[in-house]
Amino acid sequence: MRLSADTLFCGAAFALQQCGFLLEDATVMMERHRWATAIINLIPPGARQFGPAFLQIRAVNTGSREAKVNGIMWKLGVMKPERFVVIPSLKYSSVCPIKREHGDEATYMFPVESFPGDSESVLTRLRGRRFPHLVARGLHAGVYLSTGHEFVRRPDKRVRDWMVLLANDPDGAAKLLELH
Numbered sequence: 001m002r003l004s005a006d007t008l009f010c011g012a013a014f015a016l017q018q019c020g021f022l023l024e025d026a027t028v029m030m031e032r033h034r035w036a037t038a039i040i041n042l043i044p045p046g047a048r049q050f051g052p053a054f055l056q057i058r059a060v061n062t063g064s065r066e067a068k069v070n071g072i073m074w075k076l077g078v079m080k081p082e083r084f085v086v087i088p089s090l091k092y093s094s095v096c097p098i099k100r101e102h103g104d105e106a107t108y109m110f111p112v113e114s115f116p117g118d119s120e121s122v123l124t125r126l127r128g129r130r131f132p133h134l135v136a137r138g139l140h141a142g143v144y145l146s147t148g149h150e151f152v153r154r155p156d157k158r159v160r161d162w163m164v165l166l167a168n169d170p171d172g173a174a175k176l177l178e179l180h
Contacts, residue, residue, distance in 0.1 A: 040055070040057050040155040040159055041055070041056045041159075042055055042056075042112075042158065043055075043056055052111050052113060053111070054092065054109045054110060054111055054112060055110040055112060055115055056107065056108070056110075057072060057108045057141055057142070057143075058105055058106070058107045058108075059100075059106045059142065059143045059151060060104070060105045061100040061101065061102055061103065061104050062102070062103070063102060064102055065102070066100065066101050066102075067099070067100055067145050067147075068097050068099045068146040068147075069094075069097060069099075069106050069143045069145060070097045070143075070144055070145060071085050071096045071097070071143070072085070072086050072087070072088060072096070072108050072141070072143060073085050073086070073141070073143070073144050074086055074139065074140070074141050075139070075140040075142075075152050076122060076125055076135070076138060076140075077135075077138050078138045081138070081140075083150075084125075085144075086110075087118065088108040088110050088118065089109065089110065089111055089118070092109035092111065093109050094106040094107055094108060097146065115166070116166060116170055122139075122163075123163070123166060123167040124167075126139075126164055127168060132164045132167065132168065133160075133161070133164055136160040136161075136163060137160065139154065139155060139160055139163065140152035140154050140155075
């Protein structure tokens with residue numbers, strides 16, 4: 001059976017049209033869930049007018065659609081990452097779940113003095129590893145949405161070192177934070 005040039009052209013045009021729709025749908029889907037997330041800071045004591053020290057996680061919705069943040073998560077590991085949901089103090093943080101429009105920010109503040117109790121599961125996994133500083137390189141923090149998407153970022157070296165020290169020597173971690 002021999003196909004004519006018109007048949008081939010129509011088939012190719014149909015395939016490209018379908019591919020265009022798929023690409024357009026994928027672009028819309030990616031746009032819907034775009035976040036600049038997990039800006040992770042250690043705020044030293046006294047930086048907020050003699051207030052306590054905090055670990056801060058901020059997430060900004062840079063997508064064009066509303067998104068619902070269900071909570072804060074830590075992810076540890078590269079090949080088979082473990083996920084830990086951590087509930088921050090509501091006194092200093094946005095509530096979970098929370099809906100955010102384009103440009104809105106969700107901020108979560110963990111007071112340093114209550115952080116070891118709040119995130120005991122993450123610190124226990126860091127404490128139980130053979131080379132905790134190498135394992136901490138695979139540590140990520142961020143938010144997860146109601147759609148199941150996760151937006152995480154690796155904390156900077158200072159935060160990772162502080163968490164490893166906190167896992168192994170809580171007194172030393174408090175002194176390190178006071179020095180910065």
